[in-house]
Amino acid sequence: MKKQFNLILFSVCMITLSFTNSLWALELITREVMEEKVITEVDLVRKADNFIILFDGSSHTNKLVPGTNKSQIAVAKELLKQRNQWFPELGYSGGLYLLSGWTSFKTLYPVQRYEREAFGRAIDQLPDEGEGNNLLQLALFELEKVLSSLSGRTVVFLYTDGTFTGVSHPKTPVEIAKDIVQKHDVSFYIISSADDSIAKKDMLKRVASISPGSRVIPIDTFLKRPEYLSGALFTVKVSSYVKLTPKTEMAGFTTENMLFDFNGHAIRTDYEQKLALLGRFLQENTQAYVVLNGYTDGIGSKAYNLSLSEARAMSVTDYLIKNFGIAPDRIVPLWHGDLNPAADNGSAEGRQLNRRVEIAVGGL
Incomplete structure (x- = not known):
C-alpha cells in the first residue's frame, strides 16, 4: 500500500509541475489517518556472567580441517577473531588462556570485564x-x-584432544x-579434537555429563557452526508491538477555477491544454475521480x-469523456447557479471570477 501511495504522490508532483508551468495552480487536499506500524525490538539476553576460553595449542591441532588446506588451530583462531568483531559487550567477564606443551597454562587475557x-x-x-x-x-x-x-555463572570453552595419560596427578579429569x-x-563446552580413541571420547562425555548445559562438540562441527560460541553466552529475544501514529495523507487536489465568457458555457481555447493535463492524469490514475x-x-x-x-459543468464533463475516454x-458534475460567489458581483472583474467551474480531484 505504501508503494502505491508513493507512486500516486509522484504522479501528482509531476502534474503539479505541469500545471504550474501552465499557470494553473493546485491546492492539495489532505486527510489525517492513524498509521499502524509494527515495531520489532531485538534484545540480547545474557545467559552467563563469565566466559573462559581454554585454547588448545597442542600439536594435534595442526591437522587439516576436512575440505580445506587450513589447520584446526588456524581456523579456530580465525573464528575467534571473526566472532570477536561483533561479539556484544553485555557486561560479562571473559578470559583467554593458552594450553600448550606439557605443562604450559599461559594467560593471554586474565578474567576481567570483556572489552572487544x-x-x-x-x-x-x-x-x-x-x-x-594438551593434558x-x-x-x-x-x-x-x-x-x-x-x-x-561461568561458561568454559575447553579445546582439547582428550589426552590425559602420562602425567602424574592424584585425580582423573572427571574427578577434577x-x-x-x-x-x-559452571558449564563446559568441550571442543573436541579427540581421535578415534574410545577412551578419550568416553572421558570427555563423562566430564560434560557432570553439569547441566555442558556438552561435547567435535571441533569440525564447531568450526562450521560458530553459533555454538555465541549461543552459549546469550540468546536473542524478539518482541513486537503495534504503534499508532497520526499521518497526513493526500486525498486529492483542487485546481485553479476554469472561467467562462458571459452567458456562455463553451470551453475557452486557453483551457484546453490544462484540461489535457487533467485528462491524462485521470487516465494514468484510474482510482481517481473528479468533482466539477x-x-x-x-x-x-x-x-x-x-x-x-449546469451547462458549464457538463461542458467540462463531456470534454473529458470525449477527448480522454474518462468513464x-x-x-x-454539480451545479449551483449564482450561489457561493468567489468574488463581488458588483464589478466586471468580480463577475468574471464567478463565471466558473471548480475542479477537485479525489480518490488518491
Missing part, C-alpha cells in the same frame, strides 16, 4: 601452529584456580571436573443561472 579491542589483541597472541600435548588434568586443575575468584562443578556454577462544480455570476434569474451553471462514473 583488548580481547582482540589477546587473540592475536595465539599461535598459528601447535606444539606439544586435560593440568588444564582443569589450573581452571579451578581461575574460577575461585569468580562469582555467578566434579570438584569444580560442586564449588562453582459549476457557477454563474449574479446577473439573470435564479432558474436561468442554475441551468447555465462517466468517475466524473461528478
Whole structure:
C-alpha cells in the first residue's frame, strides 16, 4: 500500500509541475489517518556472567580441517577473531588462556570485564601452529584456580584432544571436573579434537555429563557452526508491538477555477491544454475521480443561472469523456447557479471570477 501511495504522490508532483508551468495552480487536499506500524525490538539476553576460553595449542591441532588446506588451530583462531568483531559487550567477564606443551597454562587475557579491542589483541597472541600435548588434568586443575575468584555463572570453552595419560596427578579429569562443578556454577563446552580413541571420547562425555548445559562438540562441527560460541553466552529475544501514529495523507487536489465568457458555457481555447493535463492524469490514475462544480455570476434569474451553471459543468464533463475516454462514473458534475460567489458581483472583474467551474480531484 505504501508503494502505491508513493507512486500516486509522484504522479501528482509531476502534474503539479505541469500545471504550474501552465499557470494553473493546485491546492492539495489532505486527510489525517492513524498509521499502524509494527515495531520489532531485538534484545540480547545474557545467559552467563563469565566466559573462559581454554585454547588448545597442542600439536594435534595442526591437522587439516576436512575440505580445506587450513589447520584446526588456524581456523579456530580465525573464528575467534571473526566472532570477536561483533561479539556484544553485555557486561560479562571473559578470559583467554593458552594450553600448550606439557605443562604450559599461559594467560593471554586474565578474567576481567570483556572489552572487544583488548580481547582482540589477546587473540592475536595465539599461535598459528601447535606444539606439544594438551593434558586435560593440568588444564582443569589450573581452571579451578581461575574460577575461585569468580562469582555467578561461568561458561568454559575447553579445546582439547582428550589426552590425559602420562602425567602424574592424584585425580582423573572427571574427578577434577566434579570438584569444580560442586564449588562453582559452571558449564563446559568441550571442543573436541579427540581421535578415534574410545577412551578419550568416553572421558570427555563423562566430564560434560557432570553439569547441566555442558556438552561435547567435535571441533569440525564447531568450526562450521560458530553459533555454538555465541549461543552459549546469550540468546536473542524478539518482541513486537503495534504503534499508532497520526499521518497526513493526500486525498486529492483542487485546481485553479476554469472561467467562462458571459452567458456562455463553451470551453475557452486557453483551457484546453490544462484540461489535457487533467485528462491524462485521470487516465494514468484510474482510482481517481473528479468533482466539477459549476457557477454563474449574479446577473439573470435564479432558474436561468442554475441551468447555465449546469451547462458549464457538463461542458467540462463531456470534454473529458470525449477527448480522454474518462468513464462517466468517475466524473461528478454539480451545479449551483449564482450561489457561493468567489468574488463581488458588483464589478466586471468580480463577475468574471464567478463565471466558473471548480475542479477537485479525489480518490488518491
